[in-house]
Amino acid sequence: MKLKTRLIIAFFVIIFVPVFLTSLALFGFGRYQLNSIEETYGIKDPSYDTLSNSVQMVSKFTQKSFEEMQDQAGRDPDMFLDRSYLDTLNEKLSGKASYLIVRRGGEMYYSGKEENIDALFEELPPYGDYNKISDSGVYIGKDVQAFVKQMDVDFTDGSEGSVFIITSVSATLPQIKSLVRDMVIAIIVILIFTAGFLTMWIYNGISTPLKKLKLATQNIKEGNLDFTMEAQGDDEISGLCRDFEQMRRRLKESAEEKVQYDRENKELISNISHDLKTPITAVKGYVEGIMDGVADTPEKMDKYIRTIYNKANDMDRLINELTFYSKIDTNRIPYTFNKINIKDYFDDCIEEVGLDLESKNIELSYFNYADADTIVIADAEQLKRVINNIISNSVKYMDKPKGYINIRVKDVGDFIQVEIEDNGKGIATKDLSNVFDRFYRTDASRNSSQGGSGIGLSIVKKIIEDHGGKIWVSSKLGAGTIMYFVLRKYQEVPIDE
Structure with missing residues (x-):
């Protein structure tokens, strides 16, 4: 596969695969957290819309307790002055990240939270705002950040009061925080996995032929041309490997031609030397004969000189052949x-x-x-x-x-x-x-x-x-x-x- 094609595939994989796997992770973790919410807070059939709407979720997991309190207020409002009863209610609410506040007249009668809640108490809606508050309650912002459900109560002694269910935003739905944490981890793992897989895929497609090229260059560096570089595939690096193999063959042919050329030159020198030695020896012999007076007649002198001349012609022919041979090798024959x-x-x-x-x-x-x-x-x-x-x-x-x-x-x-x-x-x-x-x-x-x-x-x-x-x-x-x-x-x- 060509490198360009690999990069195009990697581009689309790195986009679509993380999206697909993240969707699967969100679905899986979401279902797990919804089941956890159902078991923890007793909410029947929670949905993803519930998770996405915090007000709706808070309203649902305190709704049952709020309805029970409304029933009790209708039967016996003075129960909300019984601290043991209020402690029981508050204990139930504590498992749902909530607590109870009771106000009698304008003063705080009961607080289910041990911490200082003066700032929150000052922000609580006044008596009579119950009908203005939706069933989901009201959100108090600023430094308080809490969801409030209000129920107004008229005690038998003629005093007025309000009962509040306070749900802290910071403690709301740990499942949502867990879901966000799990999703962040899942996304990081998915990205690492996808990037690692694509990196290895592209690396393996490049590293294998590169290793072959490196080994081949080392062989050539050491003067070894007796190897074969096999290249499979039609990608750019495989094409480079095939070109490298052709280069190796050409280098090997050139090296063999050079060896052959050197051997031929040595053989030529040996041949010429051998062939020159014979007439030179003859010429020396006949010249020595003339110098020693062996050619003492005109006929012998003529024979000796003619033989010397013929041997000189033989040497001239050999030298001409050698000269002409050098011109053949350089394609400089003078025609x-x-x-x-x-x-x-x-x-x-x-x-x-x-x-x-x-x-x-x-x-x-x-x-x-x-x-x-x-x-x-x-x-x-x-x-x-x-x-x-x-x-x-x-x-x-x-x-x-x-x-x-x-x-x-x-x-x-x-x-x-x-x-x-x-x-x-x-x-x-x-x-x-x-x-x-x-x-x-x-x-x-x-x-x-x-x-x-x-x-x-x-x-x-x-x-x-x-x-x-x-x-x-x-x-x-x-x-x-x-x-x-x-x-x-x-x-x-x-x-x-």
Whole structure:
């Protein structure tokens, strides 16, 4: 669940859930307190309206006692001059947070409260106000704060008096105070519970993926990229975890590429060093022979110098390959594209290559089936590098006493296809897909006759692809290999007049 959705849900939950639970608490506590009021004060079927109306409530829980007093006044008003009877009445009223006051004439005759009530007595209604007071009584405010019920009495001796039921506001309905206290506590508990639940819900939705992210960052900090960060859900943090996992994969790929790159560089240096050592050793040997006078005839001197020259060419070729390899890695191969006539170009190229192959006892055959005016757009120098690298590779793996290399140039529609075939040792089927990879060798063994930098065919593939062409190979182990590559022909586009 998305974090935005969680916050929206939390917003509504924190509003409606406390309201609902508070309503339930109010109903429960209210019913309990109403039952308590009914049992304590003898009020039949009290309601929530009764609780909300203090005057009505006070009137009800003293009403029965007031009616009994009215009956007694009708039968024998002088009973209200009997202090023992008044004490009995006052004792009943005390259980209802009330007490009794009797006034005879203008003086206080009886007080059911031991405390000083002079201030209250002065505020009591005068004789004759009974009919002006409602059945609920009257409220006396100011410093007194009490509910008063009045009953006027005419004693048999001709004196007048009033009997009052006084209910203290501060002592009225402890159940209401208890209800308010319980509701305040319930509301606090409900808010704490709701807030705690929502906090844990949102926290768990965030903390779990954050812990995964923290663990993942620690792994990356320690250089460990061999872990998987699984993310479930469609929330924002899960999306961040998925992005983090993609970043980890990219970092791991980059690290593996760097390791591979470093290994290839080390292998290249090793290969070049090995291949340079052989011609340098030969050059030193022949130079020492010349210095020691071993080449004492013109024929020997010519042979020594020619051998030194050939070995120097081998070293130059290796150095050129190394330089070109660095340009491949930085995509800075210096191409100079021009229009090249296929027939003229390959005729010159074959003539140059043939002289070198002849000295190695390898027969060269050349067939050009393309039209004499066929043209391609290519870099002549780099295309020559392609041909020389392929032929050099064929010569390197030539295992026959009499070798041959067959070069065929064909017209295949919009392309020129060049085929370079040899009768060397061939390539196993399992190795065909890897021959253009850097440093890949079909023969793991290495000696001076089959050395090389290991990047010759990868250079060939790069050049052909940069020309918009394609290269592939077919071979049969023990029989020979055929290298194919195609280049798109150049065609004049007519301009509409």
